[in-house]
Amino acid sequence: MSADSAPAQVRLDPRTALARALSAATYEILPFGRAEEPVLAHVPRTVGLTVTATEARGLGPTIDLAVRLAGHGYTVAPHLAARLVRDERELKDMVAQLGEGGVDGVFVVGGDAVRPAGPFPDALSLLEALDGHPFARVGIAGHPEGHGGIPRTVIDRALEEKAPHATHIVTQLCFDARTTAGWARGLPARSVGLPVMVGLPGVVSRQRLVRVTARLGLGPSARFLRKQQSLFWRFLLPGGYRPGRLAARLAPYLAEPGTGLSGLHLFTFNELAATEAWRRRLLERLGGAA
Template identity: 45%
Template sequence: MSNELPTVATARLLEGARYEVMPTASIADAVTTHVPRSVAVTVTAAPGKGLGATLDLATLLAGRGYQVVPHLAARMVTGRSELEDVVARLAEAGISAVFVPGGDADPPAGDYTAALDLLQDLATIDHPFTQVGITGYPESHPTIDDDVTVQSMWDKRRYATHVVSNMTFDAEHLGTWCERIRRRGVTLPLLVGVPGPVERTKLLGMATKIGVGESLRFLRKQKSVFARIAAPGFSTDRFVSRVAALSANPALAIEGLHLFTFNQVEVVETWRQRMLEEAATARVRPPR
């Protein structure tokens, strides 16, 4: 592999990276101030806030010129009638992409107990979504066996256009997982979930902003995430470079980055611009 190839791949992934945000009171203005319109923004869905908060923020940002990807958490949708209403609202806002996880609502709000249930109904509804994302778990799901999550991707593949991985930290493990799902026949392009370079104290502050009940659920699910982001050995810079190297293998079909910002969008955008500048500098640096 040439010295240039990883640099080109890094720039390509960073240029097409999308940012995940949580629907809080101040995030719309933060996105508008710090995030270029060329960056797609995904909006999470949390049971404590309700799907309305996700849709409100998604339509607001779409009105401000962003490509927006709302999370339609299946267990938060009561059934087909509400799904039709959601689709109509997003279509009116000009939103053409969605991400469909199962979600954490317990018990479910209605008929949908898993993402596949909603995806099957969505396929029978006239909708504007040219991009439909489903979840992947290279780091393992906290409550679901790996074999089950891989089978779930296989079951959902016909309804989706790409897979978005959960937050991952080990490039070697990511590569092994990619090979596994490709052998299983899941050929959808992959967007790799990457933690933004956010300080641990800011992560904890973000957890408190999403509400007491949600914070406890969030912290339980992500307890290893905090430890690994804060660990001395983890570097977002280095990890992204390793993902870029993996993406040079077309068989893995790694096509993008999904950056978890924890709403620290200014920090993440400053980091992304620095990485792009460093990649550009490396490409024009004369050989030794």
């Protein structure tokens, strides 16, 4: 079909666009303690899940939890943190375990370990090693506001190199909807045509964030705090952070043709009951269905 004959994209009503995004939202789970139980108690099987990886615990708990959740009927994508993979043999074994467990997706990141445990220093090297993999869905990270001390040009080039190996992008935390939309609009000019899931925190308490950092260990906690400092700062503002405010600001951009924004990915910090209750309440107000 030629460009002239292609159907024009139609702008949705922002409320409709937000309802669709919430209906198709995915949740990020931390592989801590008895994480499986609150998922089963509060999260519908229609909600896709990702399971993070932590430097302190390694990839084992992430893979194990992903397989267990898949066995309960969830669509799950474990984080494969490149800098935590010891060697190609371990990677092959993890891919086999996930395949046998019915896990058909992964989310590939570089990881925050100071030194790589093996031959994969970044997400691109791991994606290349996964060539010929059996996964139907491969997510990669996007950074609308950059990534710490890494130059923006390096981050942009890495995304362009990773994109041919992936099926979608999930953005890291950004509390400015306009910045996220502007970044996403610029992706096609860089030959990145992947759909973008916008990452935002769910209903998270300050106490929960403190407990999460305590469980990460001293070094990893410091790196976590540096990455999430904007989230902690939000809790110091009057009224604190509320996911509904950010979702409302994102709604017009979710409705706008050409942004590439395809849905929402909620960082739950395992506050699953509160986050799911919020999602359902907002869907009811918008006239959608959970």
